[in-house]
Ligand SMILES: Nc1ncnc2c1ncn2[C@@H]1O[C@H](COP(=O)(O)OP(=O)(O)OP(=O)(O)O)[C@@H](O)[C@H]1O
């Protein structure tokens with residue numbers, strides 16, 4: 001089974017109750033698939049429909065139309081399917097007066113776990129998320145990062161095959177983010193499938209195998225990072241370039257992105273063939289010392305895709321990979 005989650009023509013409209021014109025079209029005919037053993041980064045600006053999608057996957061709200069398949073099955077409300085999904089909600093809240101391990105015990109019991117097996121699983125997950133030392137402390141004494149770790153441990157209690165994490169690293173310091181990232185990568189490497197919604201694009205870029213970008217309920221693009229983050233420009237390092245030559249190159253469409261007394265970094269735009277740029281440099285006596293392709297970052301892609309969608313234009317991007 002390579003498709004773990006398959007969404008077809010998934011649509012969700014929140015009805016206002018009175019006027020159809022006030023209905024919120026949170027998702028519009030969404031086709032999306034998450035493959036076995038990958039980390040899928042589910043991205044989009046505020047209000048684009050990420051949490052709505054996740055809630056439908058979990059059976060917390062129902063689609064207006066379209067189909068959801070999890071592990072090839074449409075009966076996503078069956079207990080055996082639910083058992084195979086771990087969920088960390090956005091801004092997960094746990095009661096302040098409970099200890100970390102008590103919270104995990106409570107969730108384990110919801111999964112019908114008990115006795116020694118439950119205690120063993122609590123031991124495993126607290127170690128996995130690095131909370132072994134603080135498991136007996138009250139929630140109210142936990143830092144944000146510790147709460148998030150307990151949230152992740154809670155999602156892992158049933159040893160699920162699928163993890164759905166709504167903004168798992170929001171509000172964490174860089175070290176805690178890296179630690180959570182390493183845990184998530186380890187889970188992927190152990191064969192789990194992860195769907196992560198996040199606004200932390202640098203994090204997502206480091207960890208995801210594929211991403212999808214949603215805007216106003218419409219998937220704008222989806223694919224592997226290699227497919228989507230192309231080399232967008234090239235940098236030439238030039239030695240001893242006179243300022244009049246720099247000006248001439250700039251007039252020809254090649255600008256300096258940085259320069260010191262004897263070195264200049266020229267940014268060759270993606271639209272200019274590199275051979276043309278080399279010829280231009282040669283014509284202006286600019287001696288190229290080195291060349292480096294510059295890959296677009298996920299943040300740049302996001303800004304470009306969402307910016308184009310906002311402007312109502314077609315984004316300049318590779319074709320979204322077909323769902324499936
Ligand atoms: N229960 C609801 N009733 C009415 N509208 C809702 C409801 N839940 C969400 N919406 C609307 O649906 C749209 C999508 O919301 P959703 O929470 O899915 O976005 P999101 O991508 O998760 O955003 P964020 O990044 O802010 O978490 C928004 O316009 C939101 O206002």
Ligand SMILES: [Mg+2]
Nearest residue numbers: 050051052090
């Ligand atoms: Mg959300």
